[in-house]
Amino acid sequence: MSHTLHRCGKHDDLKNDFVVFCMSAKTVNVKGSGAKMRRFFEILRKYPAVNFGDVKTGSRFNSDWQTIHDGYKDQSVAHYVFSDAAAVGEILKELKQADLGVSVIVSGVFDRVEELCRQAGLKMHTVEYSGGVMGKTERLPEGPVLAITTMCGHGLVSANLVQKMATQVKKGKKSLAEAAADLAKPCMCGIFNVERAERLLMELS
């Protein structure tokens, strides 16, 4: 379930794309963790977010905060997406203070995440790298399309839908914000960054 890994793009494009999420370990601390997920979700609500969600109840673009919050159970994974590094830094400080005891993961550009951890008095514990895509890579769509589709790690945002939205923007049928919001809808976890999608759609249209 490396759903926040493999987001394609260059450093400049990715440097303000952060997913912060929280998960309990099934064999260790899952019991009672639903309440901790809700607490996590409440803490992060104070900061300006791009998206949020849970795979079972949906995201900002196909559900609402309260429904997602109330739906957290012991096996849930709570997600938030931010474009503001300073906010992520403050969140890490607050989560350290809250001492929920469950795992917190930040996906983003490593050099920035490491610096944010350091500022919060934390050390990176374990990291996961993408080693790239192998095999029949000639079947992959072009750069900006792939950069958009890989923001849903479960692969539910189709390349054809990205092309369709880019065309609708080009023809003036949709604004960039409307097109990006439409692209966010298939992503159930709420990890799709609509602000980044808008920038990439602009490149395509």
Next chain:
Amino acid sequence: MRIEKDRCVCCGECIAVCPVGAIRLRKKDKATGAKAVAEIERDECVECGACFRYNICPENAIAEEALAWPRILRKAFSDPVYTHEGTDIPGRGTEEMKTNDVTGRFKDGYVGIGLEFGRPGIGTRFREAEKAIKKLVPLGVHLEPNNPLTQLIANPHTGELKPEILDERVLSTIVEAIIPLDKFQQVMAAVREIAAEVDTVFSFDVIGKVAPDGSIPAAQEMQKAGLTPSINGKVNVGLGRPSFPF
């Protein structure tokens, strides 16, 4: 998934939503008089449910259907809302490094690898992932027992999957393993062979614990193998309470 022909008005709105391009328009049949409709190609559909959930059809003609074994695996490995019975986790993988600060699953001296077949956005049949498992098993790699794909292995000595599932198509499926650091180069050679043999794509990932001095041995091994560690990825920030000292 299916499209109810009587309801379909052949507007084509659903076509772009399908992540694997399994929806096509069928022209009007002049001989029989059958009207033009959108159709889901059953063999190509991965049962992810995206077309249904997107609520794109103006006539609500897209419907889910009850799935039997082995087709149910398409849904299990493609629809993240579906929770695997084996792992009790939604999605296709496991907790992997996300809870490593609590579980100590990846320890110093070890590295995790993942080959996610079909990702990004191409899809795969299980037989492609089987090629990788058969290549890795003889190397003595420890396949993650909680991974839902590992649970479909029929022969743990050869890596063969259950034969009836090989042609089932899914959005993606992950071969997950833990290996000693000193085996990484050998495994990477096998991964390159796998890349040359498969009829799809796979996203490759590497997991490593950060050493007390801040170095990351897994990244060093990647570089030795000629792989550039990605500029972005996942960081477990160590806020989980360890279940044992490690």
